[in-house]
Amino acid sequence: MDFSFNDEQKQFQESLAKFIERDYGFERRRAYQALPEGFSRDIWAQFADMGLLGLPFDEQYGGLGAGVAEMLLAMTAIGNGLVLEPYLATVIMAGGLISRCGNQAQKQALLPPIAAGKRIVVTALAEPGARYDLNRVETTATRKGGDTMLSGRKAVVLHGAQADQLIVSARSSGDSSDDSSNNVAAIDGISLYLVDRGAAGVSVRDYRTVDGLRAADITFNEVRVGPEALLGAEGGAYAAIDAIADAGAAALCAEAVGVMETLNALTLEHLKTRQQFGHPIGGFQVLQHRAADMFIHAEQSKSMAYLAAMKLSSTDVAERRRVVSAAKVHVGRSGRAISQASTQLHGGMGVTNELAAAHYARRLTMIDFNLGDSDHHLKRFINA
Amino acid sequence: MDLSYTADEQAFRDEVRAFARASLPPELARKVFDHRRLARSDYVCWQDILAKKGWLTGHWPRAFGGLGWTPVQLHIFDEETAAAGAPRLVPFGINMVAPVLMAFGGEWQQQHYLGRMRENKDWWCQGYSEPGAGSDLASLKTRAEAHGDHFIVNGHKTWTTLAQHADMIFCLVRTSTGARKQEGISFLLIDMHSPGVTVRPLIMIDEEHEINDVYFDNVKVPVANLVGEEGKGWTYAKYLLGFERTNIAGVGASKRELATLKTIAAQEQRGGQSLARDPHFAARLAQVEIDLMALETTVMRVLSQRGKTPGPEASILKIRGSEIQQALTELMMEAVGPYALPFVPEAIAGEGTAAVGPDYASPLAARYFAWRKTTIYGGSNEIQRNIIAQAVLGL
Ligand SMILES: Cc1cc2nc3c(=O)[nH]c(=O)nc-3n(C[C@H](O)[C@H](O)[C@H](O)COP(=O)(O)OP(=O)(O)OC[C@H]3O[C@@H](n4cnc5c(N)ncnc54)[C@H](O)[C@@H]3O)c2cc1C
Numbered sequence: 001m002d003f004s005f006n007d008e009q010k011q012f013q014e015s016l017a018k019f020i021e022r023d024y025g026f027e028r029r030r031a032y033q034a035l036p037e038g039f040s041r042d043i044w045a046q047f048a049d050m051g052l053l054g055l056p057f058d059e060q061y062g063g064l065g066a067g068v069a070e071m072l073l074a075m076t077a078i079g080n081g082l083v084l085e086p087y088l089a090t091v092i093m094a095g096g097l098i099s100r101c102g103n104q105a106q107k108q109a110l111l112p113p114i115a116a117g118k119r120i121v122v123t124a125l126a127e128p129g130a131r132y133d134l135n136r137v138e139t140t141a142t143r144k145g146g147d148t149m150l151s152g153r154k155a156v157v158l159h160g161a162q163a164d165q166l167i168v169s170a171r172s173s174g175d176s177s178d179d180s181s182n183n184v185a186a187i188d189g190i191s192l193y194l195v196d197r198g199a200a201g202v203s204v205r206d207y208r209t210v211d212g213l214r215a216a217d218i219t220f221n222e223v224r225v226g227p228e229a230l231l232g233a234e235g236g237a238y239a240a241i242d243a244i245a246d247a248g249a250a251a252l253c254a255e256a257v258g259v260m261e262t263l264n265a266l267t268l269e270h271l272k273t274r275q276q277f278g279h280p281i282g283g284f285q286v287l288q289h290r291a292a293d294m295f296i297h298a299e300q301s302k303s304m305a306y307l308a309a310m311k312l313s314s315t316d317v318a319e320r321r322r323v324v325s326a327a328k329v330h331v332g333r334s335g336r337a338i339s340q341a342s343t344q345l346h347g348g349m350g351v352t353n354e355l356a357a358a359h360y361a362r363r364l365t366m367i368d369f370n371l372g373d374s375d376h377h378l379k380r381f382i383n384a
Numbered sequence: 385m386d387l388s389y390t391a392d393e394q395a396f397r398d399e400v401r402a403f404a405r406a407s408l409p410p411e412l413a414r415k416v417f418d419h420r421r422l423a424r425s426d427y428v429c430w431q432d433i434l435a436k437k438g439w440l441t442g443h444w445p446r447a448f449g450g451l452g453w454t455p456v457q458l459h460i461f462d463e464e465t466a467a468a469g470a471p472r473l474v475p476f477g478i479n480m481v482a483p484v485l486m487a488f489g490g491e492w493q494q495q496h497y498l499g500r501m502r503e504n505k506d507w508w509c510q511g512y513s514e515p516g517a518g519s520d521l522a523s524l525k526t527r528a529e530a531h532g533d534h535f536i537v538n539g540h541k542t543w544t545t546l547a548q549h550a551d552m553i554f555c556l557v558r559t560s561t562g563a564r565k566q567e568g569i570s571f572l573l574i575d576m577h578s579p580g581v582t583v584r585p586l587i588m589i590d591e592e593h594e595i596n597d598v599y600f601d602n603v604k605v606p607v608a609n610l611v612g613e614e615g616k617g618w619t620y621a622k623y624l625l626g627f628e629r630t631n632i633a634g635v636g637a638s639k640r641e642l643a644t645l646k647t648i649a650a651q652e653q654r655g656g657q658s659l660a661r662d663p664h665f666a667a668r669l670a671q672v673e674i675d676l677m678a679l680e681t682t683v684m685r686v687l688s689q690r691g692k693t694p695g696p697e698a699s700i701l702k703i704r705g706s707e708i709q710q711a712l713t714e715l716m717m718e719a720v721g722p723y724a725l726p727f728v729p730e731a732i733a734g735e736g737t738a739a740v741g742p743d744y745a746s747p748l749a750a751r752y753f754a755w756r757k758t759t760i761y762g763g764s765n766e767i768q769r770n771i772i773a774q775a776v777l778g779l
């Protein structure tokens with residue numbers, strides 16, 4: 001067993017840390033957030049220059065062919081800086097699905113522009129009322145001549161309004177209602193389609209999320225796509241969706257670890273500098289214990305994030321699902337505990353919008369509401 | 385021992401319920417149930433209705449124009465009005481400075497200010513905390529210097545709740561520098577419309593304007609507005625805090641929120657079944673309900689033992705009350721799943737913009753974050769536990 005990063009990876013980590021420090025300070029982030037798209041295209045272009053946007057893609061598609069260790073480092077840095085750009089949605093999720101399901105032509109057409117920062121593609125998988133179950137798909141895909149018509153709604157699509165293209169799950173057959181025997185919607189019959197965000201019949205409601213990102217609810221009303229839009233086998237996309245959701249969940253765990261690191265550092269700084277009763281408040285034992293617990297939570301979360309990342313490539317799918325869910329539960333719980341403690345230890349400041357730590361606490365809390373919350377993954381773990 | 389309500393108390397409950405149903409404007413109740421933003425006029429409207437009936441200060445002793453409600457009656461009033469969807473009463477006047485004036489105020493102050501409070505004429509706010517004086521309140525620096533028949537006040541108060549609406553502020557100010565920090569603090573009533581008072585908003589984590597910085601720049605305050613004796617402000621402040629902490633328990637509002645949580649859980653689905661029937665969620669919900677039952681009974685027990693001057697036991701109520709409020713906001717946020725994420729302030733404000741997802745979902749995450757305040761203000765829960773450890777347990 002080896003938990004260490006090699007020299008190249010360490011260098012990568014350092015360059016990321018420098019970038020975040022130089023270009024992603026709290027005030028700068030505020031300015032990026034205020035841009036019309038809710039993030040900075042300049043930063044996105046710089047990510048492309050650094051090779052970040054093609055990090056996991058094959059070299060033949062403009063990527064770096066990097067492994068999970070680099071993904072861990074990139075996502076942790078994103079957490080450290082509370083990065084707003086659509087990295088998870090585009091590189092990990094959409095890029096992951098294209099790499100996994102796309103044919104040669106689709107990969108060639110999509111991955112290089114993503115890696116170059118020229119195109120943003122995101123996944124639109126979850127539906128209103130389906131909560132975190134990605135197999136509860138009611139969006140329909142109906143054949144019409146050689147084309148397919150898509151109709152339905154997708155909920156809380158990260159960066160949906162800023163994307164050029166969407167990867168949409170839809171049912172080409174099967175049933176999304178409950179299979180009474182095991183209370184699970186059918187996983188057969190789900191397909192993936194590439195849809196232009198501007199296509200006729202696509203309407204997008206763009207909004208802010210409570211953790212400072214952007215998302216959209218998207219309605220598809222008889223949206224026509226050609227045969228080239230089908231990504232992967234018709235009706236057989238669920239295994240890929242499930243795998244990519246796990247990759248996304250593992251990435252979120254790594255991001256959460258980055259948020260925890262910075263939030264803990266900010267809180268510790270506050271404990272050392274804020275004076276009450278003539279001493280730094282860090283002198284009070286009850287606060288020391290809470291800080292110690294915050295540290296323990298972060299360390300444990302880091303272990304779980306590593307474990308989940310390493311299992312992503314496992315051929316034992318059941319084991320992958322079990323471990324990713326375990327990590328998501330653990331990180332979700334720890335994230336809640338750390339964010340609550342941090343707010344409390346900051347006193348009144350902790351609930352103001354001016355304080356950087358308050359924004360970290362918000363993101364850390366809301367990470368749990370992406371790709372399955374702790375309760376969802378607890379159940380998945382039990383049933384695995 | 386008999387823990388049931390008497391026939392009189394039951395009759396009082398029916399009366400309050402009927403009155404609230406008949407007089408609380410339905411649009412206002414809707415806003416409260418749906419966690420929409422409340423304007424100054426929303427609070428004032430309901431308080432005017434109560435003032436007219438004498439119920440704004442029903443819990444005051446008869447000697448001060450109240451109705452002399454028992455603590456049980458006050459609890460019934462709180463519970464019934466909260467259940468009806470009434471906004472909380474702004475506590476700073478009627479529940480906080482009022483008991484101080486009754487106990488330590490001069491006759492003119494009692495006549496004038498208590499009279500105006502009964503009629504809901506002034507909006508009061510609380511000027512205790514300063515940037516350097518939060519938990520360590522006694523290190524406050526705002527100064528008041530005596531100049532003949534008035535004081536000149538200079539300083540900076542912070543976190544002042546709803547000061548943007550206020551007509552009056554009660555302040556702790558330093559009138560001399562004694563050997564101990566607690567000495568030389570005085571309790572002063574200041575007109576917010578005085579020249580030299582500036583209010584600046586502090587935007588909270590939910591992007592609401594609820595708290596403020598308040599600056600005093602050579603503000604002239606008549607000596608008649610000094611409460612009790614100069615230099616005794618600390619004693620009065622401690623007296624007041626017991627009332628603040630009892631008030632903060634918020635049992636009535638938490639019962640309403642529990643009911644709302646149940647309604648939301650019944651409408652949400654997890655794994656194809658109602659969230660309310662999800663065993664894991666149901667267990668967590670039940671736990672909060674049980675905690676609330678314990679709190680309610682403890683409130684009644686503490687109040688019945690202590691009469692009307694809450695002691696250090698009030699800290700129990702503050703700790704558990706705030707933790708339960710937070711647990712309720714947390715479960716509500718979790719209940720709506722991914723629809724906790726959208727943040728549409730215009731929808732929360734009820735300004736006509738449609739919410740994303742179910743209507744009830746839109747304010748919940750912002751509210752969860754804002755409600756972290758309850759374990760910080762009114763003396764943080766760490767400070768409350770220190771009080772229990774020291775003043776109750778003698779450690
Ligand atoms: C929303 C909101 C509204 C408010 N409204 C008002 C108002 O209207 N009027 C007013 O005067 N004030 C108001 N306050 C201020 C509130 O009373 C203070 O925030 C509170 O007293 C804590 O002070 P602080 O914020 O300076 O935190 P600090 O005192 O700096 O505390 C920071 C942390 O240290 C802990 N700590 C401090 N001392 C000790 C100790 N001895 N032992 C263990 N732990 C300790 C605290 O518990 C906290 O976790 C409000 C605050 C908030 C958040």
